[in-house]
Amino acid sequence: MTRNTPEIRRIQTAGTRALILTLLLSLAGVATAADVERERRLVAELEASLFDGDLQQLSAGNVTFAAVELAPDSKPRSGSIILLHGRGVHADWPDNIGPLRMALAQNGWHTLSLQMPVLEKSAKYFDYLTILPEAFPRIEAGIKHLLNAGHRPIVLLAHSCGAHMAMAWLETTTERPIDAFIGIGMGATDYQQPMQRPFPFATLKIPVLDIYGSEDYPRYTAWHQFV
Incomplete structure (x- = not known):
């Protein structure tokens, strides 16, 4: 679904927002890297199997x-x-x-799949909250890479925990050189670990496509019924 909401005025700078977000997220658990x-x-596993x-x-x-960058198979290119x-x-x-x-890529899109920060295998939603800001410069580096190569429009697509990282980044920046956002399985958390911050839909001035499955995890579908 696409969300169109009124503009909400903000007085914090992007840097201030990032600092506030980092401090708030650290309260969710012990700070970690x-x-x-x-x-x-x-990445070694990825490289060994990449075709x-x-x-x-x-x-x-x-x-x-x-x-991982992949050019589309055919022209014209969609973006x-x-x-x-x-x-x-x-x-x-x-x-x-x-x-x-x-x-x-087979349908005309130039894709750039970014490696995001990870924690140890048993880490849960609350653990990942503390490293969300580590994703921000990676997202910006990916955008810069595509812009330098002349690619537009640019769509940001994020799945599950990647959606939390993307939405946290969107909340902390006033400069959004992307043309649309697609979230897949947004709102994913863990048992007895509710979402700590709402997604900033009210401040977004770009099209948003929210994708989830009717038989997805109960927490996914419950969150979508709530919003």
Whole structure:
């Protein structure tokens, strides 16, 4: 569904918003940092099995991270899509984000699937709240990469935990050089771990497509009935 809502005036700068968000998220649990070694193992697994697309190394501040780029099979091109995967996997995960990026390329979309920060395997929703800000420079690096190559329009597509990262980023920035947002399985959390912050739909001035399955996890469908 596409949401069109009135503008809400904000007085905080983007930097102030990011700081406030980081402080609030840290209250959800003990502050932690992303598991760099686990991310390296996931990227090694990705590289060993990658057949469609080129593995890129993008820079986000002092962090270098992997991304999988795939040009469309045919012309004319529809545009470009940045993909953010779900919790604790890699940017070409075979159960979801991998087949999705390839299907999009087959239908005229230039895709860039970003490797997002991860925690150890047993980490839950509350744990991931503390590392959401680590995703922000990666999203911005992906956008910059596509803009420098002349790709427009740019759509941001995020699945599950990636949607939490994308929405947190959208909340903290006034500069949104994307043309649309697609969320798949948004609102995903864990047992007895309710969402801590509402998604900032009221401030978005771009089309939003919200996709979920009727037989998805109960927490997904309950959240959509609520909103």
